[in-house]
Amino acid sequence: MRQKATSLFAVLLLLAAGVAPVGAVVGTGVEASAVQSNCSFPVTATDATGTEVTVEQKPENVVTLGPSEAQTMWEIGGKSQVVGLTKYASYLDGSDSRTNVSGAGRSYVNVEKVVAEDPGIVLAANIVSNETVQKLRDAGLTVYKFEKAKSLEDIYAKTTLVGELTGNCEGASETLSWMKDRISTVRSAVEGSDAPRVFVSQGAGWTAGENTFINRMVELAGGNNVAVEANVSGYGKISEEVIVAQNPEWIVQLGAFGAYPKTDAYNGTDAVKNGRVMTVSNQNVSQPAPRVVYAIVKMAEAFHPDAFAAANATTTASETTTTQPTESTTESAPETTTEGAMEGDSTETTTDAEDSTGGTPGFGVPVALAALAGAAMLARRR
Template sequence: MRDTTRTYLLTVVLVLSVVAAPVGAVSAAETTESNGDAAVECSFPVTVTDATGTEVTLSEEPTRVVTVNPSAAQIMWEIGAKEKVVGLSKYATNLDGADSRINVSTSENVVNVEKAVGAEPDLVLAPNATGTETVEQLREVGLTVYHFREAETMDDIQSDVETVGRLVGACEGAAETVSEMERDLDVVRETVDGQERPDVLYSFYGYTAGEGTFIHTIIETAGGNNVAADANITGYKQVNDEFVVDADPDWIIRNSDTPEVPRTDAYNSTTAVKEDQIVVVQIEHLNRPAPRVVNAVTKLAETFHPEAYAAAEATDTATPTAEPTPEQTDTPATADDSETETGAPGFGVLSAVSVVAAFGAVSMLRRRRR
C-alpha cells in the first residue's frame, strides 16, 4: 500500500524541492514528542530509554528486526522499513509480504523465544502488550529489546512511530508517516469542530473500552462521545445488559473480527440497533496503536458526521488560490497547522503547478489508504 503512494509523493516532493529549495519544513519531531529529541536525522550509535527504564543502545543501524506484536510490525511497514523485518507475530501476517517472515509466536500468540533467537535479530520491538517477563527472557538470551510504553493518545502513537524510525534508521519514513497521519487528522478535526457528539459504544466479546485506552481516543477524536467513559469505566472492562440499556448508544462500533451485535433484549433496546446505526471497523485499524489507526478515526468521523466530513475534505483538497507578490518575498515564512506550506514566499508559476500536483498526491494517498 505505502510503496506506491510513497513513490508518487516522492516525485512531487522532488519537484517542490527544486522549485522552492529555500522553503523550510516543520519536522515531525517539532510537532510530536519523541523522547525529547528534536532532530529527525538518524545517526548511530543511538540510545533510547524504554518502558522498563532500560537504556537501549544500538551501535549501528540494525538490518534484522523482529517484531513481537502486530502494532510494531505495522509501524515498520508504514515507515518503509519492512525489508528489515525477519520475524513477526501471528496476527501480523495480514501485512503485505508478511508470510515470508518467521512467525516467532506460538499458536496461542505467545512469543517463542527460541524462534526469536533463531531469526538472529539486531533489534526486537516489543509493544506494551508484550509482558515484562517475556522481555526479560529475550534479554537474558542476549537480544536487544525495546519495550514500548502503553499508547493512549494519537501523540503517543506518533511518538512510537518516530522512535521506531530512530531505532531502525528510517527517520525520514517515520517523519513522512507522522505527516500523513496529521493530514488526515486535520480533516477530522475540522469535521468535528462544533458538531454535536453522538453517544457511542465500542463492543467486543462483552467488553468495552473506557478512558485510558487509545480506542477511547479514537472515538473522541472522531467526534463521538464514549459512553463507557461517561460510566467512569477505565481500561477494558466487561459490561452487563444493565449498562447497555442505561447507556442507550446512538452508534455501536464493532471490529471486523466480531461484526455482529449481540441480539439480546438489552442491545435490541438501544437507539443504535433500532436505527441500524452499527459501524464495523477493520480490526487492524481499530485495535492496534499504529499508523493505520487514522483509518479508523477517518471512517468513524465520516460515519458520525457525513456532511461535515465531506465539506472538510473538499476544503482540504481544494487548490490554493493566493500567490505571494514579489514585494512579499522578504517576509519570513511561518509554520501553521495547515496541511501544505504553499503560503511560503518565493513561489512562482511553476511552484503553483507543483502545489497542484502535491494536492493530487495527498488526495490520491487518502483514497488508497482506505
C-alpha cells in the same frame, strides 16, 4: 474437539490483550513534532526496562515481537528489513514470507527462533516479559522494549523512535505527516458539531467506558460514548436497561467478535432502526501504531458526513501522497489473526504477564471471557 479447544484458546489469548492504554516513550528525548529526516548512528534510547539501548548502525535485519511494532515498520518503509514477526502480525501484506517467531502453546515468543534470525535489533511489545527480553540480551541481541501507549501523541513518538532505531527516519516523518493531516481533518470536522450518542460493542454486551483508549478515539471522532454517560469506567458489561435509556444513535462494533446482541433492547435503539451500525477492524483500534488513524477517520466520517466532507475538501490538497492502507472490516480466523483485539499485545504466558512491567493492558480477563463465549458459539456451529 481438540481443534475446537485450540481455536477457543487462541481467541482467549487474542482478546485478553484488550485495547491498549500505551505509556510514553521513556528517556529518549524523542518529540513527535521534531522528526529528523536523516537518521544518524549510533543512536541510544532508554527502554521500558530502564536499559540504555544503543544501536551502532542501521540494522539490516529486524525482528518484531508484537503486531504494532511490525505494523509500524510496514508503514514507515522498513518492511524489507523485517525478517521475523509473531503470528499476530500475519494480516500484514508479505508477512507470510517472514519467520514466525511465536512460541508454541501458551508461549508468546520462541527465543531460539529469534536468535537464529541474527537481528540487528529486536523491537519488543510492552507485554513481552522482562525475563524473555533478558534471555534475548544474554544471547547477544540488542532488544528495545516499548512502554504502553496512552494517546495519539504516544503513538506519534513511538513511530518516530522506531524510525530512528531502524534507520527509517524519513519514512517515519512521512508517516507522521499523513497521520497528523488526517487527525487535523477530523478535528476540523467535529469542532462545533453535535456529538451523536455512540455505543461501542465488544460483543456479548461488553463495552469500553471512561479511561480507555477506545473512548478517547470515539470522542476524538466527535462521538459521545453512552458508556461514559452510564458511569462505566474501563471495560465492563452494560445492562440492556441502560441501552434502552441511553438509546445510542450509533453502534460501533469492534472486529469479528464485536457484534452487538440482537435483542429487543438493542434492536429498538435509534442506531439499529436507522441502520447506523458500523464495524471497525480490531487491527485499527487495538494496536498503538499508525493505522489507529483509520478507525478514527472512519468513525468521524460516519458520525459527521457533511462536516467531514467539507473539512476533507480543504485539507486534501496539502496532504502527503504517502500510500496508506484502507480500513478493512475483514477479520482473520482466530488461529491466524492479529493480536487483534489488541496490543496489549497478548499474554505471553501467565508468568510472563505477571512479570511484564506494564502488565496486561486493555480489555483484560472479563472481556476475554465474553469473547470466549462468542467463540464457543462459533465452534458449536461447526
